[in-house]
Amino acid sequence: MIDLEGVSVTLDGRRVVESVSLAAAAGEWVTLVGANGAGKSTLLRAVAGLVPAEGSIRVGGDEVARLRRRELARRIAVVPQSPAVPRSMSVGEYVLLGRSPFVSYMGSEGRDDLTAAQAALERLDLADFAGRDLTSLSGGERQRAILARALAQEARVLLLDEPTTALDAGRQQQVLELVDELRVEQGLTVLSAMHDLTLAGQYAQRVVLMAHGRVAAQGEAEAVLTVEAIAEHYGAAVRILEGAVVPVRR
């Protein structure tokens, strides 16, 4: 579904991503991990067509750079690291914005769009929240609202940039479980960037460890997230206990 070959990104004259190749099959969850500044977010933004990239980025077989904005938005839904929360917009209106790629330039939403938005609200248990102000939601509810917006977008690919950083342990788990359910149920392909290595290993079928813009290792979590690799790329002393990455005091 997603194929990257030799992808490099230069921002302000600095090479941020350097010849990255990776692939995510349809229905697969691939997670990018790596220290701050390793290039995870930039790589996600390149896949979303937000920054120009060298090399080949294909989604559903087509080059991202050649797709028009609207077409790209019908294929890829993005959950950004810190989504904007517009003042005094209702949850329903917010989720409806996910239908933008299907609404003509100066047109307005049709019945299909309202139905899709309503279905997304119901799927994420937000139907009763539709009339509430977005700013009145808690962190976890807000994360559900943005997932509902992404779901309303009906894209086959979901990009998540640190989707749970601002949430407590329970909410993190709920959101990730929800993404996993949606992935299975709708056959979504998920490409995410995550800081929590334990969660990364638990949810992704494949983990890609990035360092200095390059892929240092990729594969199943147990093979990639080793004590040695984490020491080398994060400078952290850890133990691995039944798939959990546990920091140890030095």
Added chain:
Amino acid sequence: MTAAAIPRPHLGAARSFRPVWLLAAAGFLVGSMLVGVLVGPANLGVLDVIRSLLAHAGVPGVHSGLSQTDETILWQIRAPRVVLGGLVGATLATAGASYQGVFRNPLADPYLLGVAAGAGLGATIAVAYAPSRELLPPAAFAGGAVAVTVTYLLGSAAGRERSGATLVLAGVTVVSFFTAVQTFVQQQHADTLQQVYSWILGSLPSSGWSDVVLLLPWVGVSLAALLLHRRLLDVLSLGEEEAATLGVDVGRVRLVVVVAATVGTAGAVAVSGLIGFVGIVVPHAIRLVVGGSYRLVLPLSVVVGAGFLVLADVVARTVLSPAEVPIGVITAFCGAPFFAVVLRTSRKGFR
């Protein structure tokens, strides 16, 4: 289950309240316009005026009870002025709301961004050098377009995020510069000083229907284009990147909206001079009541903006009667304190 059996989903309270608010706003506008045609030195009876209005609207069986002179006062002096005030108010309010949307800045308005100062310079040059009044709107538009472009470039050069502070500072700079040039041109042509000066303070001319005819195409195009972008302005409220991931060409939307808002503002400035604060007061008052979605804020700005300026003009005409206070003084008098309130509350975050 057939498609028809699916209940129409209702998404959020704001949508279902829409007709109520539009009706309330329309009532406000009709009331303001009625006050506008009724108040004046000559006392026209309420019922007679209403009958004359109905007769002109083509209601069968109704005849105006006004004398020939009163008819002339109503239809050649008051009515055109009320209509003109309505057009100018609708344009300034809607343009203000739109600028706030594309720049994601609660303080953006035709005046702070330098559009009005630029349009003022253009119009002053036209008054000073060109003989024909038809050249006023295009000259005002050219000036306004140059000014808003410079503001935008300055503001974005100063910071990658076109945040509140940089944009407003850029606007202040541009306003000072354009005002300086305008004053220079004005002093050079002292013969037009009086005309230019009264125009700067902002006032609605009592020149019959000719100004309405002059303004109508500019306002019509501008308002239609802006209203068609109300959904896109909601998408833009998510910020550049998120809007792009929803398939919106942010650059194009911003360009079209800024051009449309500038066209309308320039037209309004050309006929009525510099009437400040309408573009801030009206949209923010609306947001306080109905929320921030541009689907509601833009249409309501058209209607409420029109009513607001008509009322302001009534105050301008009566407060020092028989003399007239420039209407810009009235709007600034109510607008500046309101602006201070917006400034305070907007710290809580517009985004």
